[in-house]
Amino acid sequence: MNIEAQLKEKVLEAIQQMYGQVVDPASIQIQKTRKDFEGDFTLVVFPLLRISKKPPEQTAEELGGYLRDHLAEINSYNVIKGFLNLTINNSFWITYLNNVAAEVNYGFIHKKEKPNTVLIEYSSPNTNKPLHLGHIRNNLLGYSIAKIIASQGDKVVKVNLVNDRGIHISKSMLAWQKWGNGITPEEAGKKGDHLVGDFYVKFDQEYKKQIEELIQKGQSEDDAKKNAPLILEAQEMLRKWEAHDESTIALWKKMNSWVLAGFDVTYKNLGVDFDKIYFESDTYKLGKEIVQEGLNKGVFFKKDDGSVWVDLVEEGLDQKLLLRTDGTSVYITQDIGTAHQRFLDFNADEMIYVVGNEQNYHFQVLKLIMNKLGYSFSEYLFHLSYGMVELPEGKMKSREGTVVDADDLMDEMIRTAEEMSRELGKLDGYNEIEKAQINRTIGLGALKYFILKVDPKKNMTFDPKESIDFNGNTGPFIQYSYARIKSLIKKAQEKGIQIPDEINSNTELSLKELQLIKLIHTYPEVLYESSESLSPAIIANYIYELAKEYNQFYHEYPILNEENSDISVFRLFLSAQIGKIIQSGMNLLGIDVPERM
RNA sequence: GGACCUGUAGCAUAAUGGAUAGUGCAUCUGGCUACGGACCAGAAGGUUGGGGGUUCGAGUCCCUCCAGGUUCACCA
Numbered sequence: 001m002n003i004e005a006q007l008k009e010k011v012l013e014a015i016q017q018m019y020g021q022v023v024d025p026a027s028i029q030i031q032k033t034r035k036d037f038e039g040d041f042t043l044v045v046f047p048l049l050r051i052s053k054k055p056p057e058q059t060a061e062e063l064g065g066y067l068r069d070h071l072a073e074i075n076s077y078n079v080i081k082g083f084l085n086l087t088i089n090n091s092f093w094i095t096y097l098n099n100v101a102a103e104v105n106y107g108f109i110h111k112k113e114k115p116n117t118v119l120i121e122y123s124s125p126n127t128n129k130p131l132h133l134g135h136i137r138n139n140l141l142g143y144s145i146a147k148i149i150a151s152q153g154d155k156v157v158k159v160n161l162v163n164d165r166g167i168h169i170s171k172s173m174l175a176w177q178k179w180g181n182g183i184t185p186e187e188a189g190k191k192g193d194h195l196v197g198d199f200y201v202k203f204d205q206e207y208k209k210q211i212e213e214l215i216q217k218g219q220s221e222d223d224a225k226k227n228a229p230l231i232l233e234a235q236e237m238l239r240k241w242e243a244h245d246e247s248t249i250a251l252w253k254k255m256n257s258w259v260l261a262g263f264d265v266t267y268k269n270l271g272v273d274f275d276k277i278y279f280e281s282d283t284y285k286l287g288k289e290i291v292q293e294g295l296n297k298g299v300f301f302k303k304d305d306g307s308v309w310v311d312l313v314e315e316g317l318d319q320k321l322l323l324r325t326d327g328t329s330v331y332i333t334q335d336i337g338t339a340h341q342r343f344l345d346f347n348a349d350e351m352i353y354v355v356g357n358e359q360n361y362h363f364q365v366l367k368l369i370m371n372k373l374g375y376s377f378s379e380y381l382f383h384l385s386y387g388m389v390e391l392p393e394g395k396m397k398s399r400e401g402t403v404v405d406a407d408d409l410m411d412e413m414i415r416t417a418e419e420m421s422r423e424l425g426k427l428d429g430y431n432e433i434e435k436a437q438i439n440r441t442i443g444l445g446a447l448k449y450f451i452l453k454v455d456p457k458k459n460m461t462f463d464p465k466e467s468i469d470f471n472g473n474t475g476p477f478i479q480y481s482y483a484r485i486k487s488l489i490k491k492a493q494e495k496g497i498q499i500p501d502e503i504n505s506n507t508e509l510s511l512k513e514l515q516l517i518k519l520i521h522t523y524p525e526v527l528y529e530s531s532e533s534l535s536p537a538i539i540a541n542y543i544y545e546l547a548k549e550y551n552q553f554y555h556e557y558p559i560l561n562e563e564n565s566d567i568s569v570f571r572l573f574l575s576a577q578i579g580k581i582i583q584s585g586m587n588l589l590g591i592d593v594p595e596r597m
Numbered sequence: 598g599g600a601c602c603u604g605u606a607g608c609a610u611a612a613u614g615g616a617u618a619g620u621g622c623a624u625c626u627g628g629c630u631a632c633g634g635a636c637c638a639g640a641a642g643g644u645u646g647g648g649g650g651u652u653c654g655a656g657u658c659c660c661u662c663c664a665g666g667u668u669c670a671c672c673a
Contacts, residue, residue: 029613029614029615031613031615034615034616034617035619036616036617037616042615042616044615044616046615046653046654047653049653056653080616081616082615082616082653082654083615083616126673163673166672166673167672167673168672168673280673305671307671316599316600317599317600317669318599318600318669320669321670321671323671324671325671326671328671330670330671330672330673331672331673356667357601357602357666357667357668358666358667358668359667359668360600360601360602360667360668361600361601361667361668361669362668362673364600364601385601385602387602387603387666387667388666388667390666395666420635421635424634424635426633426635442635453610453611454609454610455610455611457602457603458602458603458610459602459603459665459666459667460609460610461608461609463608469621469622470635471621471622471635471636472620472621472622473609473610473611473620473621473622474621474622474635476635477621477635477636479635480633480635480636481635481636483633483635484632484633484636487632487633488632488633491632492632529613537610537611541610541611541620544620544621545611545620548620551636551637552637552638554632554636554637555636555637555638556637558632559632560632561632562632596633597633597635
């Protein structure tokens with residue numbers, strides 16, 4: 001049982017003994033004592049006043065006395081207003097630290113009683129253009145959340161649903177056919193996703209010209225958009241694709257393979273992966289039968305024109321189309337189908353969709369529909385809705401060429417890390433391969449941390465010109481702290497100092513050391529919180545605080561230079577544990593830490 | 598117009614309903630004869646968008662107003 005639970009139990013006992021009442025455990029608030037006060041844990045007594053029927057100070061005093069006398073771990077207490085601050089024995093903290101050192105993955109839940117299978121979908125790109133900054137946020141979030149959930153003992157399945165069909169795909173295909181002269185990525189010297197993206201842009205440009213011409217000839221804008229020859233051709237191409245026209249399918253396969261090869265490179269660079277990749281070309285017909293069943297059951301209704309709808313007016317929403325007049329499906333139809341399919345494929349208990357907040361409504365509807373259809377898992381569908389990444393001048397617009405490309409951005413970050421290293425002379429004497437590896441770790445660490453430290457649901461601004469900081473609350477700051485710990489340990493080993501498996505429990509602790517151990521103590525809780533709220537930002541902020549506190553300690557206290565060898569060894573031991581946690585936390589964010597930098 | 602989300606210092610970002618709202622960048626001032634200065638110490642910067650309410654206690658919960666965003670397609 002952890003110390004907070006013990007405290008809580010004793011408080012309940014104390015109340016029963018002294019005031020003769022059994023209280024709701026929820027009214028017992030044990031929290032970490034704020035830095036500016038003396039103590040380790042604080043009991044807020046205000047909620048207990050109606051039971052004690054005494055003033056806050058007196059109640060706190062009485063409870064404090066009882067706890068001190070009945071719980072060996074409590075060393076002393078003090079009362080400030082309605083706050084009872086309890087101080088725990090040093091030996092408790094050192095024993096705790098020894099346990100941390102003995103654990104393989106401290107903070108993880110190794111054997112959950114009843115592990116769930118959690119399916120997490122992220123990335124979900126379209127195969128008509130390369131990945132951009134928005135996808136980076138999506139991928140980093142999905143990948144990190146998957147790791148975090150796994151750390152809490154559940155089984156995680158990472159899936160990607162690639163949108164590889166539809167009118168937008170036809171557009172780039174058509175443009176390549178018309179203006180590409182058969183060019184391949186090899187000939188163009190480009191990644192396939194970028195090449196295909198170029199033709200998507202080309203389509204748009206030519207399409208706009210045609211619209212303009214038609215408007216000149218007197219058509220309305222809406223008509224012009226519908227009647228432009230290019231869009232008609234693209235629609236025709238989509239029809240051919242759906243009719244399995246051989247040459248269309250061949251072209252589609254060829255171009256998609258280029259794009260997917262390009263994505264693979266980007267994913268690899270970014271360090272994300274998947275257990276299973278679904279393609280919409282396989283799944284887009286799913287869901288129709290389920291809608292039909294729903295229709296039979298009277299959950300949905302059919303309009304006179306034959307289209308099928310669900311009525312969500314009672315839920316405060318509108319009516320939503322599920323099948324078109326011609327019987328074909330819309331986007332949500334296939335989402336109904338894929339949800340069903342995946343729960344079957346993996347026998348999943350939960351499913352998380354990492355999708356931007358512009359689709360909040362969509363997922364609200366999806367969940368309601370699954371519920372109406374009677375799927376018990378509807379309760380366990382979660383939309384991890386994240387905010388947009390905006391530029392200082394506003395939203396990214398492909399038309400204005402302000403889209404920040406994922407590959408370019410990663411390259412730029414690594415280049416910035418290189419410049420930084422060179423200016424600081426940090427990597428003098430390392431060979432080129434080592435340098436490249438370290439700069440990559442740092443550049444990507446800066447990017448990933450910058451994005452993940454922000455609460456997912458918030459929109460964030462990203463300034464590519466000023467780039468990303470390498471000082472302060474950043475990935476490199478944390479990486480640096482880690483590298484320095486590694487360096488310390490290496491130096492110690494060179495001096496023949498052994499870091500022991502455990503530390504004597506009556507070692508004296510400074511306030512700073514105690515503070516660090518207390519921070520270490522909260523790590524499991526941080527992981528839990530982060531997993532529950534699907535927010536890597538909680539871990540990011542924690543690791544930053546840990547690194548920052550450690551750096552202060554590092555400056556204030558000699559470690560290897562400490563003359564008392566017991567103290568020196570203790571500080572090394574503490575440093576090593578902190579290094580482990582930094583590494584563990586960063587790993588959950590998908591960020592590497594360098595041995596040196 | 599309906600629904601949902603967000604508003605914290607110049608910018609960025611924290612705070613299970615708890616004590617004096619933390620932190621970084623930028624600005625200013627100090628600290629390298631080093632266990633690694635990508636660091637540390639200090640200064641300055643706030644009516645937590647406005648107004649009500651609930652509570653012993655509100656950045657946090659409720660109401661209202663303001664500002665911004667998203668969405669409400671026989672698109673995906």
